[in-house]
Amino acid sequence: MSTVTFDPASLEQLQQQKSTRPxxxxxxxxxxxxxLAVVIPALIVxxxxxxxxIPVPILMVVIYLxxxxxxxxxxxxxxxxxxxxxxxxxxxxxxxxxxxxxxVLASVIGSLIVRGLRALSPHFLFxxxxxxxxxxxxxxxxxxxSLVGTLLIVFIASLISxxxxxxxxxxxxxxxxxxxxxxxxxxxxxxxxxSVVAGLFILTIVVATGAFNQSAxxxxxxxxxxxxxxxxxxxxxxxxxxxxxxxxGALALGSTxxxxxxxxVLPAARTGIVTAIILGVARVIGETAPLLLAAGNNDQTVVNxxxxxISSVPTYIFNNVALPxxxxxxxxxxxxxxxxxxxxxxxxxxxxxxxxxxxR
Amino acid sequence: MSTTEYEGVMxxxxxxxxxxxxxxxxxxxxxxxxxxxxxxxxxxxxxxxISFPKQTVTALIxxxxxxxxxxxxxxxxxxxxxxxxxxxxxxxxxxxxxYDGDVDPVHIRLKIGMVFQKxxxxxxxxxxxxxxxxxxxxxxxxxxxxxxxxxxxxxxxLWNEVKDRLGNAAGDLSGGQQQRLVIARALxxxxxxxxxxxxxxxxxxxxxxKIEETIxxxxxxxxxxxxxxxxxxxxxxxxxxxFFLAEEGSPGHVVEQGATTEIFGNPQEQxxxxxxxxxxx
Numbered sequence: 001m002s003t004v005t006f007d008p009a010s011l012e013q014l015q016q017q018k019s020t021r022p023x024x025x026x027x028x029x030x031x032x033x034x035x036l037a038v039v040i041p042a043l044i045v046x047x048x049x050x051x052x053x054i055p056v057p058i059l060m061v062v063i064y065l066x067x068x069x070x071x072x073x074x075x076x077x078x079x080x081x082x083x084x085x086x087x088x089x090x091x092x093x094x095x096x097x098x099x100x101x102x103x104v105l106a107s108v109i110g111s112l113i114v115r116g117l118r119a120l121s122p123h124f125l126f127x128x129x130x131x132x133x134x135x136x137x138x139x140x141x142x143x144x145x146s147l148v149g150t151l152l153i154v155f156i157a158s159l160i161s162x163x164x165x166x167x168x169x170x171x172x173x174x175x176x177x178x179x180x181x182x183x184x185x186x187x188x189x190x191x192x193x194x195s196v197v198a199g200l201f202i203l204t205i206v207v208a209t210g211a212f213n214q215s216a217x218x219x220x221x222x223x224x225x226x227x228x229x230x231x232x233x234x235x236x237x238x239x240x241x242x243x244x245x246x247x248x249g250a251l252a253l254g255s256t257x258x259x260x261x262x263x264x265v266l267p268a269a270r271t272g273i274v275t276a277i278i279l280g281v282a283r284v285i286g287e288t289a290p291l292l293l294a295a296g297n298n299d300q301t302v303v304n305x306x307x308x309x310i311s312s313v314p315t316y317i318f319n320n321v322a323l324p325x326x327x328x329x330x331x332x333x334x335x336x337x338x339x340x341x342x343x344x345x346x347x348x349x350x351x352x353x354x355x356x357x358x359x360r
Numbered sequence: 361m362s363t364t365e366y367e368g369v370m371x372x373x374x375x376x377x378x379x380x381x382x383x384x385x386x387x388x389x390x391x392x393x394x395x396x397x398x399x400x401x402x403x404x405x406x407x408x409x410i411s412f413p414k415q416t417v418t419a420l421i422x423x424x425x426x427x428x429x430x431x432x433x434x435x436x437x438x439x440x441x442x443x444x445x446x447x448x449x450x451x452x453x454x455x456x457x458x459y460d461g462d463v464d465p466v467h468i469r470l471k472i473g474m475v476f477q478k479x480x481x482x483x484x485x486x487x488x489x490x491x492x493x494x495x496x497x498x499x500x501x502x503x504x505x506x507x508x509x510x511x512x513x514x515x516x517x518l519w520n521e522v523k524d525r526l527g528n529a530a531g532d533l534s535g536g537q538q539q540r541l542v543i544a545r546a547l548x549x550x551x552x553x554x555x556x557x558x559x560x561x562x563x564x565x566x567x568x569x570k571i572e573e574t575i576x577x578x579x580x581x582x583x584x585x586x587x588x589x590x591x592x593x594x595x596x597x598x599x600x601x602x603f604f605l606a607e608e609g610s611p612g613h614v615v616e617q618g619a620t621t622e623i624f625g626n627p628q629e630q631x632x633x634x635x636x637x638x639x640x641x
Contacts, residue, residue, distance in 0.1 A: 245478055246480055246482060248480075249476065249480040250482070250497050252436060252474040252476075253469065253493065253494035253497050253498060253549060254494065254500070255466070255494075255497030259496075260497065263493070263496060267482075268484050270484065
């Protein structure tokens with residue numbers, strides 16, 4: 001029997017130890033074949049791009065993707081044997097698919113920036129379009145009136161749809177009455193209502209009957225119809241995440257059902273409810289058709305929600321983008337850029353506010 | 361049948377240690393009569409007759425699935441919240457059937473508090489807010505909120521650990537502290553009975569010991585009914601013990617009940633002896 005001799009390092013030596021990540025070390029053969037698998041298809045495609053007239057999308061999908069698949073498979077075969085081949089296929093396809101969706105989004109935003117950035121300036125955000133004709137240069141006028149309109153309409157829509165949506169979610173998850181399956185079905189069906197139908201509906205029963213003009217209020221009603229299902233369904237999901245322990249805990253303290261909901265369940269789901277509201281706003285903020293019908297158009301800044309037709313960013317884009325004046329078109333693209341930035345801000349806000357978990 | 365058995369055991373006990381204050385039997389605070397419980401068509405408990413004397417600790421023991429938790433939830437009318445729940449027999453609190461048509465469950469739950477297996481402090485409230493939440497939720501008016509917070513947290517054995525951070529979120533506390541917090545919360549509404557459904561099952565030994573001390577201390581004022589899987593705990597904290605068992609295919613029932621010293625020291629039933637010695641369950 002032999003004794004294992006091992007001298008532990010001294011304290012000094014231990015303090016000098018450097019942290020390493022041994023699992024990151026790759027054999028040279030691996031590095032070499034992976035680099036070749038990355039470089040060769042790229043080079044072939046680059047050569048084809050320079051020498052031929054094949055359109056880029058076809059080049060990428062028909063030539064690059066299969067080439068890359070073959071190259072990766074070969075590299076995998078060399079380094080890890082047959083087991084690695086399926087692995088590499090899945091990885092290449094997954095990377096390709098996610099790149100594709102990123103590229104689509106990036107090109108949408110890119111085209112907005114390219115065409116719209118020219119119109120952006122401080123006065124573009126704050127001035128209105130009174131005395132501005134489509135041929136007026138970009139030095140004058142802006143979409144201040146449309147921004148005010150959009151914000152006003154969205155605010156009105158939120159005032160209407162948030163209480164109703166949250167109450168619907170409370171009915172489904174807390175009251176759990178007999179009508180829950182039907183309510184849930186109708187809410188789901190409602191989320192399929194085309195926005196133009198919502199606009200027509202409001203136009204017919206609110207504007208055409210003479211109850212209200214085309215206005216921020218009528219537009220807000222149309223938006224509320226579209227927002228409601230999103231708010232209700234998202235709120236339902238977050239209320240479901242509130243642990244039942246909290247409900248029974250409150251009831252065991254002698255609480256009524258109503259107090260349990262108001263003081264325990266809803267506060268516990270607060271961040272989630274905020275997310276529901278923001279998702280609802282983001283759902284409607286770019287809708288054009290309902291506002292064309294229910295809110296109308298205006299060059300002036302309107303703050304009275306009931307009195308007169310009002311402009312909004314989507315209708316402004318719609319009215320300007322097809323005009324035969326380059327500056328009007330630039331204004332439309334600039335407005336689109338502003339709108340998408342607004343949506344981005346809202347989604348970021350939702351992510352930040354939603355990060356606090358429902359219960360800690 | 362089991363009622364007589366129970367009383368018999370208790371009388372025996374009283375004769376044995378008449379002078380000891382420990383088993384002084386006070387008036388009955390709660391009792392169940394021929395209580396049977398269903399979930400839908402499945403009968404989970406049958407013919408449970410137990411009485412809980414005032415200001416004592418009663419431990420409910422038995423293997424998982426024997427209906428202890430279901431039983432304890434019928435005592436403050438939480439059972440009825442589960443869809444398909446049903447029951448027969450009566451649950452008497454101060455001689456009144458709590459399932460009478462004109463009894464408000466909210467009122468019952470105010471008198472009969474509960475601590476759950478998993479600590480469930482309200483995450484949206486501070487430590488102080490949690491202690492006082494029962495008052496707000498039940499609409500109960502009590503003055504001197506500061507005193508209530510200090511008294512109940514002291515009673516729950518948590519005051520010294522949290523007195524400097526009453527405004528912190530309740531979620532920042534450890535599991536054992538959270539459990540003691542919800543005990544304080546339950547005490548703030550001044551219940552007469554406190555139901556505890558395995559209050560220590562998720563806690564480390566030190567927290568468990570603290571809560572057991574709390575239970576002993578509280579039993580001077582409130583009647584405590586505690587479900588536990590921990591035999592030593594039942595011995596340490598309880599005056600009386602009821603052993604529940606659900607045999608193959610039949611609903612749960614009480615096999616034996618009586619003074620804890622009897623159940624653990626001199627059980628009359630072979631099954632009780634086997635269970636308390638850890639031979640099954």
